[in-house]
Amino acid sequence: MEQHKKVYREPTNGSWTREFINYIVGGMLAFGLIGWGLDFLLPTRWIWLAGVAIGAIAGGLLANAHRTAYRRRQSE
Numbered sequence: 001m002e003q004h005k006k007v008y009r010e011p012t013n014g015s016w017t018r019e020f021i022n023y024i025v026g027g028m029l030a031f032g033l034i035g036w037g038l039d040f041l042l043p044t045r046w047i048w049l050a051g052v053a054i055g056a057i058a059g060g061l062l063a064n065a066h067r068t069a070y071r072r073r074q075s076e
Contacts, residue, residue: 020063027059028052 035051038044 016067019066020060023059023063023066024056025059027055027057027062029055031055031058 031051031054032048033051035048038047038051
């Protein structure tokens with residue numbers, strides 16, 4: 001039962017900055033590609049930019065949530 005307690009662990013080198021950047025870039029790529037696909041289907045040229053911006057915000061929020069959850073577990 002103890003082995004399942006740690007679901008998320010700190011990055012091996014303690015680099016929260018690298019993890020934060022990875023989440024932001026991943027969100028930008030994912031939502032940018034979705035926006036690009038919508039631009040391809042619809043006669044627009046701006047949706048991919050909105051997707052990139054939304055992806056960056058979503059990635060930052062997700063990285064912050066993971067870091068906060070880790071710190072909360074460490075303080076218990």
